[in-house]
Amino acid sequence: MRKGSDIDMEKIEILHIPSGIDDPYITLPGAERDPRDPLSGDMVKINFLATPLLGQRAWIEYTIDGRNVQETRAQFQNNVNGKTFWYGFIPPVDCGKVVQYRIRVGTGKGHSVFTDWYSYTVKQWQEDKEKITFKGNGNKERIEKVEYLTDGKDTYNIRIRIRKGEGERFFGLGEHYEGMEIGNGTRYVHVFDQYKVQRERAYAPIPFIFSNKCFGMFVNTGFRTKWEFSAEYIEVEIETLGIPVKNEIEVYLWQEENMKKMISNIYTFSQPKVPPMWAFGPWMSANQWNSQKKVERALENATHYDLPASVLVIEAWSDEQTFYIFNGAQYTVKEDGEPFHLSGFRFNEPWPDPKGMIQRLNEKNIRLVLWQIPVLKYYEKFENQHEKDVEYALKNDYVVKKTDGTPYKIPEGRWFEKSYVVDFFNPKAAKWWSAKRKYLVEELGVAGFKTDGGEHLWGRDIASQVPEIEGSQLRNIYPEKYFEIAKSIGDGKNILFSRSGYTHSPSNTLLWVGDEDSEYEAFKSNIVAGLNISLSGNPFWGWDIAGFSGDLPSVDLYERSCELAIFTPIFQFHSEHPGDPVPNAERSPWNIAEQYNAPEVLDHYRFYASLRMNISPYILQQAKIAVENGTPLTYPVWLEYSQLYDENAQACSYFFGENILVYPRFTKEDDEKLVKLPEGEWLDLWTGEWIQNNGQSTKGTCSRYHAVYLRKGALIPLSIEKSKQLGESHWSQDFNATLIVDDLNDYENIDMAIEKYQDKVQMLRNELGGARNVENILIGFPKGSKKGIIDIDWINLG
Secondary structure, X not given: OEXXXXXXXXXXXXXXXXXXXXXXXXXXXXXXXXXXXXXXXXOEEEEEEEOOOOOOEEEEEEEEOOOOOEEEEOEEEEEEOOEEEEEEEXXXXXXXXXXXXXXXXXXXXXXXXXXXXXXXXXXXXXEOHHHOEEEOOOOHHHEEEEEEEEOOOOEEEEEEXXXXXXXXXXXXXXXXXXXXXXXXXXXXEOOOOOOOOOOOOOOOEEEEEEEOOOEEEEEEOOOEEEEEEOOOEEEEEEEOOOOOOOOXXXXXXXEOOOHXXXXXXXXXXXXXXXXXXXXXXXXXXXXXXXXXXXXXXXHHHHHHOOOOXXXXXXXXXXXXXXXOOEOOOEOOOOOOOOOOOHHHOEOOOOOOOHHHHHHHHHXXXXXXEEEEXXXXXXOOOOOHHHHHHHHHHHHXXXXXXXXXXXXXXXXXXXXXXXXXXXXXXXXXXXXXXXXXXXXXXXXXXXXXXXXXXXXXXXXXXXXXXXXXXXXXXXXXXXXXXXXXXHHOOOOOOOEEEEOOOOOOHHHOOEXXXXXXXXXXXXXXXHHHHHHHHHOOOOOOEEEEOOOOEOOOOOHHHHHHHHHHHOOOOEEEEOOOOOOOOOOOOOOXXXXXXXXXXXXXXXXXXXXXXXXHHHHHHHXXXXXXXXXXXXXXXEEEHHHXXXXXXXXXXXXXXXXXXXXXXXXXXXXXXXXXXXXXXOOEEEEEOOOOOEEEEOOOEEOXXXXXXXXXXXXXXXXXXXOOOOOOOOOOXXXXXXXXXXXXXXXXXXXXXXXXXHHHHHHHHHHHHHHHOOOOOHHHOEEEEEEEEEOOEEEEEEEEOO
């Protein structure tokens, strides 16, 4: 800011940020230009804040194409947080004109201060269908119009209008929480950190839509996209945030024979990978497990109460600075950027023996996952290893830069404000960051990382180190690069569990659908978000059972959530640290049981966690099918049976794999809702009842919260105990049995039934590994109900 001649003006500050942080959901009140990117014919409003001054006045000085300076008076509005709020207007000008302006505040020309010059180039829309490369087999006659934004020289935003068919309903856009069908209105595909009550805002959006008419559209770009849905058309705008388009943008249009085939198109881009079997067991986590004693107490509780688990996540494990050194560890500071080895640490409380802790977890076949964040956290005073890491990163340009060459910092008011962000597009920075964490995987035996964050790049002044990627694309694709680098740590076999994401994220990570309170509404919205993300290329998602924070969930909500969670790809309880003073906020079954004096919660959880272990081989089998065929692991029933679409009653009923059909009941009021099964024969998992359905509604079981059915003729690979009873305590995931979902009453004898399925059983055994001999397989047929779940007539052919 340049100052006037009078010393009294030295204390005057003017705040004006023309494009704010360039977010569609957030504006900087009183400080932005409106519109951020003016078009021909726009009256441009200049908002700004200033330090109060007695007798204060303000002006906007501007030039058009560098000609004579003109000025207009700004108008005072009110005081805002100790600042005066003003605005003034610059009149409309034609396309291609360059407007420069500055703000002057004071009591007169000789007694004022003014800002540096800001500028914008006026643009306008023009039609040209050649501005977009259309691919795919879809009907291009649907395209009504293609327009591009230009200043007379370069191309900026591009928008495409597509006609909707009569009665055509649209779905997709990745993660969103408010429903599955996309109603009329505006949506953004913009990776965004919305803490709770997300509705249409998403950590992991995808620029892909499809319809019940089997039409699909995918915009293959990292640029933010704005989608306008109306009764007659869909208009998508590719928003470059003032950056000229240099490279070709591809838009895919597809027309397929059914909706499942349509979705396989986006899976060819997302390319998910099948996680190991242990990822499909129960996960345990709580943010307040911030010491080895608490983690080992959790292990003791799980063992004491006989509650099976396969993964334990620790969030609050590190020094809260480097995020790769255990809190309390002593070491010699490294100033040269070199990584540590395990031998370089002397461990103390609160983590005196991480290696021993991990070994004890592994003895119970529980893998450890540690929390991560891709930032160099801001402190007023940096110290210890973190100070040297920040110095080294800045010196070597390992952090994201702004277009003016200075290091980018996360804006104030956002998560990890004022922190630097590691630039994973710089290969040297990526190698430096991952090498720091290598000892955790290779020497300690950590099995994976909870790669939180990734939504940290705000504003248009982000610079890209990759020539073919513009800075304003980094917001959406940064998480993809973050996961790619985190996945490569060690031997690359670690798993990731992430909150943010974009089109290609599933190739490296599993997803959880954000943080929510322990409320029934949030329960449903999490399932909706998971189903939505699965329809857009990510088959492996999870959620925090019964909510992450707020009041403890009721026993009803907790039990209802646990039961449904075993039929979602990732089964995890987790909770936010409650603060100080610290009540026990764990969503662990032992804490819920203690807080409500409800020991039955432990029995309930044990049953479902054990059932989850029982069906782990089935989940792995279906995960492989999902990846090979490009289909979701969880998908709405109407995706396969479109005639069953019902926006209200049936919208959340879904298949878990190809052979398990789930009808969620999110509240007590839902318990009385009728179930409309697809045509065919279905086996009630809880009662053992065979239902031959012709598309009519049925009451559904009341013995459990959620109605669950098995498809007749399916083979369900299982892991069972010697008791051969589903739902009894079980800590193994080894495939050792197969349930044949068929009615023995349909056959003259058991040999006829076995003969019908013998080849399929052999193929299943070969697919999932183990003995190649069909005689070594334990197979069974359902025969009614026992202990609230199907009883099985086991036949040992060995």
